[in-house]
Amino acid sequence: MNGARTQPVSAAGGAARQAAGLPRLLPHGQGHARQPVAYRGADLIEAIGRSGLTGRGGAAFPVHRKLAAVKRCTMVIANGAESEPLSRKDATLLRLAPYLVQDGLHLVAEAVGAREVRLYTNEDGFLGGQETAVLNKVTGGPALPTFTPPRPAERGYLIHNVETLAHIALIARYGADWFRGAGTETEPGTMLTTIVTAGGTAVRETDIGTPLAGLAGLGDADLDKAQAVLIGGYHGTWLPTAVARHLTLDNAALRRHGASLGAGVIAVLPGDVCGLREAARVTRYLAAESAGQCGPCLNGLPRIANAMGDLTRGQQSGTRDIERWLGLVAGRGACHHPDGTARFVRGALDVFAAEVSLHAHGRCSAESRKPFLPTGSRP
Amino acid sequence: MNIVVNPIACAGHGACAELVPELIELDEWGYPVIDPHDVPAGLERQVRKAVSSCPALALSVRERQRTS
Secondary structure (H helix, E strand, O other), rough: OOHHOEEEOOHHHHHHHHHHHOOOOOHHHHHHOOOOOOHHHHHHHHHHHHHHEEEEOOOEEEHHHHHOOOOOEEEEEEEEOOOOOOOOOHHHHHHHHHHHHHHHHHHHHHOOOOOOOEEOOOOOOOOOOEEEEHHHHOOOOOOOOOOOOOOHHHOOOOEEEEEHHHHHHHHHHHHHHHHHEEEEOEEEOOOOOOOOOEOOEEEEEEEOOOOOOHHOOOOOHHHHHHHEEEEEEHHEEEHHHHHHHHHHHHHHHHHOOOOOOOEEEEEEEEOOOOHHHHHHHHHHHHHHHOOOOOHHHHHHHHHHHHHHHHOOOOOOOOHHHHHHHHHHHHHOOOOHHHHHHHHHHHHHHHOOOOHHHHOOOOOOOOOOOOOOOOOOOOO | EEEEOOOOOOOOOOOOHOOOOOOEOOOOOOOEEEEEOOOHHHHHHHHHHHHHHHOOEEEEEEEEOOOO
């Protein structure tokens, strides 16, 4: 596998892919809509099971297990909220191939006997895309996570990420074996990734298992100048560039380094910005984005964010407190926000340890003070 | 069975930690940190009392089952 197996969102790349007989999500989705659907209903559910498709919203949960878990499904919801500030892949998909999402949505509704479908694209803060928040909003509440169980599937609602539904639309046409023709044995298919570098943000369709260093749009130059790579977005994991450049993009490989693909965000931190300041700024954002519903998250995240801010100012007295608070927040919320935030901070403290020391001596390695990682409104 | 707290409903009253100090302690903000293991048979009555005493109705017990 090499860079040629990734598909840039451009006409040229798409044409190359199509010429190779491998139609995929982008950008020629419209062509698929003219292909006849080969699998419907129970046949489609069976094909999805054989395809090994996992959810593309971040959790990578097997789609067929979610389908099996739904009881008397009343509504299928396509989740296009994409509330992660770094991610662009769902918006890109909805712009370039909305018919694939719509088609997957209707095919799933038909297969599970649901009479209603929704496309959810609200932007309601960082937690607004969480499955339970989406359901809460759709059923008349605020876009905030709720306590589970019961899970949405147990309440008769099936919520799939828009990319997941687009893959289903293709599986319905070309079958499970075709789908398994890309990706790895245990993680088949392609996935949309958002690659954030000093040069900007790009969305690519990538075979799962592609070497990170070979991703189109992510040249060696980017990696040579980088100081760290954030994999999986703001609930993801920081890795040193030396580690990241030898990884393949599949959860089996990433898990060995405590990372996972999440919703496919790969952010390459340029060498001229301060990783500690970037991490502290994002932690502040994540603390502010807490729904404030659960005591440990409400109390812990702002304290962690303050202590990270102290580290940027060279005050290390709170280092032990951070460690304790990270342990106290993880796993104690109704949603995974405290867990994900703790993972982000832990990785940052690990990868930017040298920067923390510099700051303790009143110094900073950065040449640029311009913020790199987006917080809040989309850049 | 094991103890489950609904962290959204929990308001940190702390009654549970008083009733079952063997399995529940309060963190520095007053919210319960719960022993994730099965409740020993000898403590089941205490735990049920804590469940019914929670002012926020945030505490429950769940029979062990395989979940995803």
